[in-house]
Amino acid sequence: MPYSALLDDAVNGRAVCYEGYAHSRFLTAAELGTLDACLHEGWQRGLHVFICADYEFGLPLADLPGRADARLALHWFKHKRETDAASWLAAHCPQNAPAGISAPQSDTPQTAYIQAVHDIQAAIARGDTYQINYTTRLHLTAYGHPAELYRRLRQPVPYGACACLPDVHGKPRWILCFSPELFLDISSDGLIRTEPMKGTAPILNDGLDGQRARSLQADPKNRAENVMIVDLLRNDLGKIARTGRVRVPEPFKVSRFGSVWQMTSLIEAEAKPQTRAADIFRAAFPCGSITGAPKRMSMQIIGQTETAPRGLYTGSIGFLEPCEGGLGFRGTLNVVIRTLELSPLSDGLYHGVYGVGSGIVADSEAQAEYTECQWKARFLNRLQPEFGIFETLHAQHKQCTLLHLHAGRLKQSAAALNLPCPDHPEAHIRAYLNTLPDNGAFRVKAELTASSGLTFSHAPLDGGPPLPKVCLAETVLPAHDYLRRFKTTRREIYDTGWRQAERQGAFDSLFFNRDGFLLEGGRSNVFVKTGNEWHTPALDLDILNGVMRQAVLADPERYLGAATVRESRITRAMLRDAGEIRLSNALRGVFAVDLAK
Template identity: 35%
Template structure:
């Protein structure tokens, strides 16, 4: 972050079309900290007074600060013997402009993550929560577990990667000395605009209910509908809305608590989320410490009722949550509210990393209600971790084209697919720059056959390289994978990038005579090979698996589908003995007759054409 000690990049929670609150902050005038529970309210009071005096205050509270407001709110003891404060705020005279990207080559950041919570432990925790619900102790518990990892590279590069992976929302990067918070949370905790007497409008927007994004436009729309119409997801959201209505009533003017928007579905890069708005007008005399006393921690990360849910969380979770599930934000003067007015905006720090040196922690969790299924919740956790997968290692977008005698095969379709991937991952795309890059390469390879790799980096810079392309003899031999392809539904499968470790794990052994590996998903559905699509002759016609099975929609496949020479159909492992012919398909090599090597499957020795 160069000389910046904090960055704030917040949406305007009251107007999606308004400019973002996007500032940097340098060395603070002073720092306010609370290391004991009894110091937390005083810190919040001092923050409020500083903002009313015209200063900007950036910081937050750890989840373990909750008993400062109510001793009945159970939490674990602080980590590191209390080295990290329960509340921390830096006081600044004014914000600075957002820093420009450094000139030269972009910095990289990489994270090596430890193994996540074992599935058996996850299932056991869910069973205990279900038992507690059956006993009437609570209605919902937000169960979480930490991921631990190690960072190599610059923290500012990691924050930039996190913002690309999870754009929008309420992002902040704050250096708190002992720890650093890197948050790209999409969830608003509260936005409070108060006059000098503490009277003003307060908005909370709890986020409960999750569905993974779909593999295609139709599948994505179906996922949104399923989330919106799911009784379980709706109940999960409404329970927390009721909790926050009750919490807000503690500081609200009578009759002012309202729910103007309920069960709204919001599209994020890797998941659909359900949110609701709960609004109120605070009573005269309300202070920032009163707002936190009424609301903290946010009910969306505890469950309901809050006291019983937090007792369950302390019993189920192995250690403190830290900044995760606490609150991070900014308290600032509000000129629109008159002299002494303030605006306080805090996120709920989900999708948030806490850094100490090279060590990183990131919590993942979900709300568990009656009827929740362990497999579905486990998939939800995986979907919520997807932003980390994006940010943990740099990658470029990739297209592989055939260049023959100065002409690129299916160039327009490849560029359209590259542009779709750029939009999906938030990479800038300049069609003119990409076309110019390819033109220069064509001029250098005007004759012969070439394999072209077109790459686009996170900053939208294209580059292209070419190697000689030799003809491939057919039929080629494909070997059926020995295990399911767990990454079938990953965005790094649906879009072609240089992140190919999940494919490399299934690559044939050199010298085996096997051309490629035939993959299938965890439902036993055939998907693709590690670098091409598959076609099978079944019941007299040529078919290829649909995108919903989990595969890269190749350009060669797209051409054959458009021409009507290939049709989409689900193909399972049980169907393999009935297949009358096989072919490997991609844009680079075209159509290659194939044989499949698998138990119970008869190889096709003769070339079959369509």
Template identity: 35%
Template sequence: MTTPALTALIDFSQPQGGAGQRLRCAFGAPLRVLQADAPAQVKPLLEQVQAEAQAGRWCLGYVAYEAAPAFDAALRVHAATGPLAWFAVFDRALDWPLDCELPPGTADTAQRAQEPQPPAKARWGAGPERVAFTRDIEAIQSAIAAGDCYQINHTAQLTGELLQGSALALYAALRRAQPGGYSAWLDACERQLLSVSPELFFDWDGKRLLVRPMKGTAVRGATPEQDQSHADALLASAKERAENVMIVDLIRNDLSRVALPHSVKVPRLFHLEALPTVWQMTSDVTADSRPGTTLADVFTALFPCGSITGAPKVQAMRLIHELEPVPRGAYCGAIGVVQPGGHATFNVAIRTVTAQGQALSCGIGSGITSGATAEGEWQEWRHKRAFLDRASEPFELLETLALADGVLRNESEHLARLQRAANHFGYALDQMALRASLDQLVASHPQGLWRVRLLLDAQGRVQAQAFAMEASPAEVTLALADQPFEAAQSEFVRYKTTRRAHYEAAAAAQPGLFDAILWNGQGELTECTRGNIALQIDGEWLTPALSCGLLDGVGREIELREGRVREAVLRVEDLQRATGLAFLNSLRGWIPARLA
């Protein structure tokens, strides 16, 4: 028995259900496809979608950002390069596939296991030029100062190329990079949409409407303490709260067009949601819809969502049209499902990739208010694109241990760190398989000194390898890197993985050098490319704080626990006043060092 070719996948949180409830379904060949290519066709299409759902069928699809004039002729957009709206109609939902990295039409699970498909690999461009980005922020600030608007959601398009694997495999990688939320995959004829949006546009059961705008962003911290500090700062930020409440007010006004009198409420304001790379602030706005309200009426009142336009909406979209040179397409539109009976749930199509053959595109944006700075928005833009960077190339979690005469050194600490990384990246870790793999390796290497390379891949497969290891040198020579380490705050620094190109690029290349000492953009020392460092200053051994952007090495952890070193923020200039220098990791232990 074979699985039908897939046209759509939906994995949506159920916002009006219990905690943790999700709608997770697959869909095969559609009964029919509904498509609107002109503004006059959009509302009739939505009416047909509602009729299909009320007749007991499933409808999945999207409404593009450029469909906005279909609901209000005053909303300015670029000419669309694809359908304004597209929906597939299905008579039934299928079970979620066990492995959605598989191409459509593959056979059952047993056969799939024998025919593994290549994971996705993508290459993305650098994005907007910094000078042009700053110029756009300044133009928006001028418009705000002139009273034209008080918030603009400014976006820029990233383009890329799918180098390996299918769009469906890339979607699977994106789901691991950005789990939860309102995720969908649509095979919409000429284009495929890969959405892992964390933002709910609206949920409507025919009576109660819930809108949950997402406004306000902070980067995740390198340590639990720093992470909580960033969350607290976001919650207390007057700028971020103002950005959120402006959109809440806009949506309250939008909802009033279809709401029963006095039913518009804000039951939850300034709620923080933890995503893998950023904290986001959301608020809930609810209303009871008037009798006779249709799906087309709801879109007319709300579309596009104010969180991706700004406010007031008409003026904001006019400025967006002037500043952004290309149409947004499905990005910043809405992707969703209308279930049999008519219950409709749509996301705001952010964190959404469009694939056309091997060509990829993805928009990234943020809300600009009077308190925004070009530097701050540039950094937010970089943090928001991190989910693409995580999904763009397969990687394994990595631990490197010493095996000495049949004993794994610091085994419990390494396995605990591997579990933390698995939790962060959403990798399944089978403890029994891990134990069996290590036991087999130890049994086959009962004597001698070995470097053990322990790997865990995205599918939960464990691999342990042993390589002969020479004794550690009595002393090593380290050199200060000649430029700041741009990746210092990356999750691929905070967690040890096989994605190490950023370290390889910074490694010491001169003969006789053991490693390079890295430092971040604030002039703070971080680590070496293969281990941590310690400096002796005023008779005390100090090691850079995790908040500076470095790996929490097992050797470092043990030295801290035993009191030999203390954490501190160390700067580049501290190297000159240090009376001692050491390289340390679990594999080689503590090695005295000198500065080249």
């Protein structure tokens, strides 16, 4: 996908898209003084700017050591237009292509988080600071198109963004931002507004949400925390405001943003004439709501306490554009919170990082702060796939010889696709096997879905030998497809393949990818003997690691009469010239087949 960006106000149903990428300019903190010249140069060429500022860009602005890769990025586009967010996302998302995530994993265990809170409170007790916004990061793997993932995660917030942009190294990255927080709104008359958030409560739809909102607004701890940050931001804006022209017209307002209540306070400042964009960034960036108070010492403590750089998280995204009057420019910049950043790993596969944090003060309860972070990440943690996974077991005499492999794969697949799974799936499967008749063989299906959990069904298994032929599937599959690694309920292509094979008197159809390499059958893995060596398609081709395949690789002498099996890239010629072909699946074991002519 070409570089593009969407600013999405899902509260008011407004969106603006940036398309026709021209170039990017990355400024260090030392180059901030050139910002206004860079902006005017781009505007004079008729271009539109989309701005991304890393949190660490603000360190040198506070006279703290910076990071070499921290930048204020100016991404320039030829076209900017109002749009409908849903239509824009639909136009950028492949049809019927799923997108999702693995189960998010925190980089900070709960015990380490609680210890960090205690360390921060010790600094507060020493008088080093009044408040620290302490953050951690969740890591995950994302699959599918990021625009579809944004569509699935989209929240009713005013400062969302979905963007594919180059980073400072020229590598593409996706930004899926669901921020409810305003950093700066600069109007055409020179009025600057900011609306820091301090104070959070969950929305649980249990009939008590209104009470939680009122309790949040009246809570002394949250109001005190809010006041600290309001004073900090008033001071920041006071550096560029007319004397006596900073005010707080809406303190302690509680509003709903997605799955949480948030307390905000609106601050307004009338900027001095000739205030430049660089002056505003130098005075106010990063937003004090995500540092703590006082700002410089809080940022220093953050650097000592947090285990990883924040990057864009808690920085800012937005735009500036020229206008008549006022400061000569206007625009809106958010605070980058509730944001998933995606870096490509391979086709359709991304490494994702999601930051989450809360404000720590002297009377904060560490466990409550940890729980608040879970609320803020709940919409991400609860993103489950729109399909299920399943295992097909061979059961006889209430037993399944490959049960431990089935249970292990079910649990691993559930974690990889963010599906809730029982802690001990093997015990659940055993309990179901115990309900089967003593005699006969059965095909047992264990299916796991977000809506129904782990469910079971069974049917008698035909005891006849499998058809001794295999054919080639007509459909050629993509070079990579992450979901092929899992036995999902989205198996239309595979089911069509083996059914077509049966109509031709064969057991299965074998699929190749666009690079010409053998993958697997519609219901089997494949082993090919060339010369004296056995080969099977490698897992990095994105194939299902069948439980019978795992058993064969663990004991090739038993199943193939061979010492080893090589995981390889098998071509059509290798398959055609093979001395022997064997298929494997959990129901039928391992058996020889001939390639149908």
